[in-house]
Amino acid sequence: MSSTDTPVWFITGCSTxxxxxxxxxxxxxxxxVVATARDRERLSSLVDLGSxxxxxxxxxxxxxxxxxxxxxxxxxxxxxxxxLVNNAGYGYQSSIEEGEDAEIREQFDANVFGLxxxxxxxxxxxxxxxxxxxxxxxxxxxxxxxxxxxxxxxTKHAVEGFSDSLAAEVAPxxxxxxxVAPGPFRTDWAxxxxxxxxxxxxxxADTAGARLKSTSDISGHQAxxxxxxxxxxxxxxxxxxxxxxxxxxxxxYEGVTGKLRQRLAEIEGLRDESLSADFPDA
Numbered sequence: 001m002s003s004t005d006t007p008v009w010f011i012t013g014c015s016t017x018x019x020x021x022x023x024x025x026x027x028x029x030x031x032x033v034v035a036t037a038r039d040r041e042r043l044s045s046l047v048d049l050g051s052x053x054x055x056x057x058x059x060x061x062x063x064x065x066x067x068x069x070x071x072x073x074x075x076x077x078x079x080x081x082x083x084l085v086n087n088a089g090y091g092y093q094s095s096i097e098e099g100e101d102a103e104i105r106e107q108f109d110a111n112v113f114g115l116x117x118x119x120x121x122x123x124x125x126x127x128x129x130x131x132x133x134x135x136x137x138x139x140x141x142x143x144x145x146x147x148x149x150x151x152x153x154x155t156k157h158a159v160e161g162f163s164d165s166l167a168a169e170v171a172p173x174x175x176x177x178x179x180v181a182p183g184p185f186r187t188d189w190a191x192x193x194x195x196x197x198x199x200x201x202x203x204x205a206d207t208a209g210a211r212l213k214s215t216s217d218i219s220g221h222q223a224x225x226x227x228x229x230x231x232x233x234x235x236x237x238x239x240x241x242x243x244x245x246x247x248x249x250x251x252x253y254e255g256v257t258g259k260l261r262q263r264l265a266e267i268e269g270l271r272d273e274s275l276s277a278d279f280p281d282a
Contacts, residue, residue, distance in 0.1 A: 006053070008078045010034040010071075012061055012118060013088030015042035016193075018137065018185070022085065022230035027054060029234075034074040034081070036088075061088045061114030071121045083237055084122045085135045086115045089155075093215060094197035095208035096150045103195060104151050111155035116162065123170065132175040133237050136163050140183045140252040144259050148199075148211030156181075167244060176242035180233055183252030185224030194219075224249040 009026045013019040015037035023035045027049045035046050036059035043056035055077045059070045074081055089111040092103050119134060126132030141149055142156035160179055167177035194216070199209035229248050236246050247256050267274070 006031040007082040008032045008080050009083045009085065010074055010081045011085040011087055012036050012059060014046065015039060018226050018229060019087040021226040022233060024049065025230045025234060032078050036070055061118055062109045064117055067117055067121050075125060080129055081122055081125050083133045083135065086118055087137045088114060090193045091152050092195045093148045093152065093212050095148060095199055095201065095204040098197050098199065098201060099151055100197050103197060107151055108155055112158045115159060126175045127173050130174045133242060134175065134177045135233060136179050138179045138181045140181055140255050142179065142181055143256045146211055148208035178236055178242050179245050181245060181247045181252055181256065182229060183224060183249035183255065184218060184222035185226055185229060185249065186222045223251065
């Protein structure tokens with residue numbers, strides 16, 4: 001297979017963590033990749049791995065002008081986009097009451113509205129191709145709202161709902177959608193990239209406050225391996241029928257499956273109450 005026949009991956013947030021490791025794996029397989037980050041200089045090590053197959057671009061996903069320019073550059077360089085990985089984003093923690101409006105809005109701009117804009121920009125290409133795969137990086141927080149992570153969980157729940165509708169809309173023209181939901185991994189998420197509003201209200205010390213502290217304490221010691229996660233993402237794109245969800249890591253797997261079982265049991269336990277809300281002859 002020549003380099004012009006290999007799949008083209010477009011990955012946001014490649015300076016560190018999942019995006020960086022995934023881009024390396026794609027390059028090592030001889031495939032083509034558009035690697036993006038707000039600071040293009042932080043992508044130089046990826047370019048060194050295969051400059052003829054790597055387009056390194058500056059991209060802030062909250063800037064629609066930069067998004068359009070990056071998509072145009074990718075199409076001009078490689079002619080297509082086969083896999084979009086919406087990875088860019090970060091964590092913000094606070095109690096609900098102590099959340100700061102500016103922090104909350106910036107979190108949604110990056111994690112939600114930036115992802116929406118990236119997806120809209122890529123869809124015309126995939127629709128014309130009649131194929132494509134979109135990987136949206138969510139989190140176990142897309143299923144579980146932990147104390148101290150309410151606003152972060154809200155962004156990930158939003159992406160989950162968006163992805164359900166997206167999958168239904170794009171399936172007729174051969175585009176598949178997978179939400180990748182990691183648990184704790186050894187990335188910068190809980191370290192350099194994490195934003196926190198300190199807990200100062202004593203009543204939240206044992207809930208949100210404890211969660212903020214434990215998240216910082218675990219940074220660098222998480223069980224999740226970003227390289228193994230990247231390999232799992234690649235395998236998901238090679239399945240004949242792409243999974244709608246890919247939950248990564250033991251912590252996330254046990255937490256998500258437990259939460260879903262609990263939720264289903266609760267809903268089914270109130271079946272009669274649910275059905276009683278309809279008109280009797282409905």
